[in-house]
Amino acid sequence: MGDEQGDVRFAVVGTPGDRRVTMFRDAVLRHDLPEPVVISWSDVLAGLLAPGHAVGEATVEAGAQGPGVQGPSAQGPGVRGFDALAPGTLVRIDSPGEDARADALLRGPGDPSRVTGGARWYRTFVAGLTRVRALTETVPSACLLGDPGEIAVMFDKRLSHRRLRDAGVPVPDALAGPVTSYDELREEMARRRWTRVFVKPAHGSSASGVIAFQVHGARVKAVTSADLGPGQALHNSLRVRTYESEDDVATIVDALAPDGLHVERWFPKASLLGRAFDLRVVCVAGTPTHAVVRLGRGPMTNLHLGGARGDLDGVRARLAPVTWERVLDACARAAGCFPRSLAVGVDVMVGADLRSVAIAEVNAFGDLLPGLPGLAGTPAAGLDTYAAQVAAMLDGWRPEAGGARGTACVT
Numbered sequence: 139m140g141d142e143q144g145d146v147r148f149a150v151v152g153t154p155g156d157r158r159v160t161m162f163r164d165a166v167l168r169h170d171l172p173e174p175v176v177i178s179w180s181d182v183l184a185g186l187l188a189p190g191h192a193v194g195e196a197t198v199e200a201g202a203q204g205p206g207v208q209g210p211s212a213q214g215p216g217v218r219g220f221d222a223l224a225p226g227t228l229v230r231i232d233s234p235g236e237d238a239r240a241d242a243l244l245r246g247p248g249d250p251s252r253v254t255g256g257a258r259w260y261r262t263f264v265a266g267l268t269r270v271r272a273l274t275e276t277v278p279s280a281c282l283l284g285d286p287g288e289i290a291v292m293f294d295k296r297l298s299h300r301r302l303r304d305a306g307v308p309v310p311d312a313l314a315g316p317v318t319s320y321d322e323l324r325e326e327m328a329r330r331r332w333t334r335v336f337v338k339p340a341h342g343s344s345a346s347g348v349i350a351f352q353v354h355g356a357r358v359k360a361v362t363s364a365d366l367g368p369g370q371a372l373h374n375s376l377r378v379r380t381y382e383s384e385d386d387v388a389t390i391v392d393a394l395a396p397d398g399l400h401v402e403r404w405f406p407k408a409s410l411l412g413r414a415f416d417l418r419v420v421c422v423a424g425t426p427t428h429a430v431v432r433l434g435r436g437p438m439t440n441l442h443l444g445g446a447r448g449d450l451d452g453v454r455a456r457l458a459p460v461t462w463e464r465v466l467d468a469c470a471r472a473a474g475c476f477p478r479s480l481a482v483g484v485d486v487m488v489g490a491d492l493r494s495v496a497i498a499e500v501n502a503f504g505d506l507l508p509g510l511p512g513l514a515g516t517p518a519a520g521l522d523t524y525a526a527q528v529a530a531m532l533d534g535w536r537p538e539a540g541g542a543r544g545t546a547c548v549t
Contacts, residue, residue, distance in 0.1 A: 145226070146171055146228065146531070146532065147171075147172055147174075147175075147223070147224045147226065147227040147228065148162075148166050148171065148172075148174040148175075148227065148228050148229075148230060148528075149174055149175040149176070149177060149219065149223055149227050149228070149229045149230070150162060150163070150174050150175070150176050150177065150229075150230045150232055151177045151178075151179060151182060151229065151230070151231050151232060151270055152176065152177075152178075152179060152230075152231075152232030152233065152234070153178065153179055153180075153232075153233070153234065153235070153236050153237040153240065154176050154178055156232070156233070156235075156236050156237070157236075157506065157508070158232050158233060158503070158505075158506055159176055159232060161506075161508065161522070161524045162174065162230065162232070162524045162527075162528075163176075164524070165522070165524035165525040165527070165528045166528055168525065169528060169532065171528075174230075175219050175222055175223060175227070176219065177217060177218070177219035177220060178217075178218070178219070178240075179234035179237065179240045179266070180237060180239045180240045180243060181217045181218055181219070182217050182266050182269055182270060182273075183234070183240060183243040183244060183262065183266050184243060185217060185269060186243075186262060186265050186266060186269065217269075217273055220273045220274070220276065220277065223277045223280060224277075225277065225278040225279050225280070226278070226279040226280065226281070227277055227280045227281075228280075228281050228283055228531060229270075229274050229277075229280055229281065229282050229283065230283045230284065230480075231267070231270060231282065231283070231284040231286070231289065231502075232503060233503040234263065234266070235343075235503075238250050243262065244258070244259045244262045244263055244266075245258055245259045245262075246258065249373065251373045251374050252371065252372065252373055252374075253339070253342075253346055253347040253364050253372040253373060253374055253393075253394065254347075254372060254393060254394065254396075254397060255397070256339050256340065256341035256342055256347075256397040256398070257340075257341065257396070257397040257398055259341060260293060260294065260340075260341040263290075263293065264286075264290045264293075267286035267289055267290060268286060270282070270286065271286045281536060281537065282478075282537065283479075283480040283527075283531070283537070284478075284479045284480065284481075284502060285476070285478035285479055285537060288476040288478055288479050288502070289479070289502040291476070292476065292479075292482075292500050292501065292502040293341055293343075293502065294340055294341060294398075295338050295339075295340050295341075295342075295400035295499070296340055296398070296400045298499075298500050299312055299400065299402070301475050302472055302475055302497055302500070305471065305474075305475050306471070307468060307471045307472050307475065307497055308468055308494075308495055308496045308497060309402075309496055309497050310336075310402040310403050310404075310405045310496050310498070311402065311403040312400065312401060312402045312403065313326055313400075313401040313402075316398070316399070317337075317395065317399045317401055318395050318396075319391070319392055319395055320387065320388035320391040320392050320395075321388075323335075323337065323351075323391055323399075323401065324353075326401070327353065330403075332403050332404075333352060333353050333354065334350075334351070334352045334353075334403070334404035335351050335401050335402060335403055335404055336348060336349070336350055336351070336401070336402045336404060336437075337349040337351055337391060337394070337399055337400075337401050338399065338400045338401070338402070339394055339397055339398065339399065339400075340397065340398030340399060340400050341397065341398065343501070343503075344440065345363055345438055345440045346363065346364075346374050347362070347363075347364050347372070347374075347394050348362060348363070348438070349361070349362040349364070349387075349390065349391070349394075350362070350404070350436070350437035350438065351387070352404075357382070358382065358384050358387055359380065359381070359382050360380070360381045360382075360386075360387045360390065361378060361379070361380050361436055361437055361438065362378070362379060362381070362390065363375050363376070363377070363378055363379070363438065364379070364390055364394075365377075365379060366381070366386055366389060366390055372390060372393050372394070378436060378438050402498075404437075405487050405489065405496050405498070406489060406490040407487050407488065407489070407490060408456070408457075408487075408488040408489060408490050408491075408492055409490070410431070410433060410448055410449075410452060410453060410456060411433070411448075411452075413433040413434060413435055413446075413448075414433070414434050414436075414437070415431050415432060415433050415434070415448055415453065415488075416431075416432055416485055416486060416487045416488070416498065417429050417430065417431055417432065417453070417465065417485070417486050417487075417488075418430050418432060418483055418484070418485055418504060418507065419465070419466075419469040419483070419484045419485075419486055420481060420482070420483050420484075420504060420505050420507065420523050421469055421470060421472075421473035421481065421482045421483075421484060422480065422481050422517075422518055422523070422526045422527055422530050423480060423517075423530040423535045424470065424473050424474055424477065425470065425473075425516060425517065425518075426466045426469045426470055426473075426484075426513070426516070427512045427513055427516045427517065427518035427521075427523075427526050428505075428507060428510050428511075428512055428513065428518065428522075428523050428526070429450055429513060430447055430450070430507055430510055431447060431448030431449065431450050431452075431453050432446075432447065432448065433446045433447070433448040453488075456492070457488065457492060458492070458493075461488065461492060461493055461495070464493075464495045465486055465488065465495055468484075468486055468495045468496075468497055469484040469486055469497070472484045472486075472497050472500055473500075475500075476500070477537070478537035479502065479537075480527055480530065480531070480535065480537070481504075481505045481523065481527050482500060482501070482502070482504065483499075483500070483501035483502075483503070483504015483505055484497060484499070484500055484501070484504070485497070485498040485499040485500075485501070485504075486498065505523040505524065505527070506523075507522070507523055508522070509522065510522060510523065512526055517529065517530065517533070
């Protein structure tokens with residue numbers, strides 16, 4: 139494909155000015171390719187919220203969409219940017235995050251820090267993905283670099299867990315049925331004799347609303363980034379909190395339950411330098427290419443919640459070579475469950491026994507790892523996550539459809 143490099147065109151559905159969009163743009167420009175067209179998620183979503191149109195549980199009324207949210211009546215069926223795409227454009231779907239207007243369109247007006255509203259967010263987001271697919275199909279031979287159906291599965295932890303489990307990918311045990319209340323959670327835990335679980339909002343990201351929950355006799359302990367504020371409102375916090383009042387824990391779980399919960403049995407993690415760790419592994423074109431160690435003083439290892447980047451060489455030295463290969467194999471198999479997505483972020487845990495491995499999460503937009511070079515011996519060696527994706531595309535990668543390369547593009 140190198141001789142045809144000058145004909146390659148990219149577009150990004152994302153948030154203009156967002157770090158993800160900027161880093162991908164820079165990776166494209168380093169190859170002397172045309173600057174990507176950036177299509178705003180807000181513009182895509184506005185087309186779903188015309189006055190009087192019902193989305194989720196709410197109906198948007200004319201003039202009542204909230205600050206900065208406007209109806210799409212002047213835009214008609216299209217979205218600014220798609221009409222400018224050249225035939226054969228490669229369309230990257232990126233995160234709608236870091237945009238208060240997009241958040242209001244997804245969840246309805248309100249405080250962007252609130253934890254609740256995930257079910258409506260998901261329904262609107264999936265509708266937006268469907269619209270992106272339809273708009274891409276108006277551009278001859280255009281190609282989506284992330285499959286909307288696969289992204290939708292990755293944003294539902296219940297569906298994602300089931301897909302991985304059914305494919306034989308190692309995952310923690312999880313409750314199969316819905317959990318609709320704190321009382322039901324306790325009943326299910328008692329029935330299975332589980333004393334420690336992770337309670338996860340089905341459609342959350344960045345550990346929003348995740349609870350590491352333990353029961354010891356009559357005592358309970360919940361560790362979470364959810365801040366139970368005045369009026370029982372739940373808001374995201376950058377400081378992890380611990381709740382030991384059962385009434386508080388019940389209030390938090392009951393507030394999250396209507397949006398859907400995914401409950402997994404606690405997987406004891408290995409430690410490094412006295413701190414539990416897991417890894418975020420980015421797979422590009424199905425191959426694990428980037429890995430970062432995340433260290434936590436408690437059950438949460440997310441970097442924005444006080445976790446720290448650990449020493450990957452130190453982890454590999456602590457693990458037997460067979461365990462490291464097991465980590466990479468599990469990540470590759472997890473990414474293989476989403477073959478039409480160019481990049482997949484996989485959160486993988488190593489057990490306290492230093493042998494067992496389990497996949498905790500699969501992320502559609504998990505490639506934001508600034509300054510992280512690719513693993514030696516992979517096609518991404520020395521490249522960041524975005525440069526690796528551009529290189530894979532220039533090397534001929536295209537989304538798979540039924541196992542055939544290149545047939546998923548619009549013709």
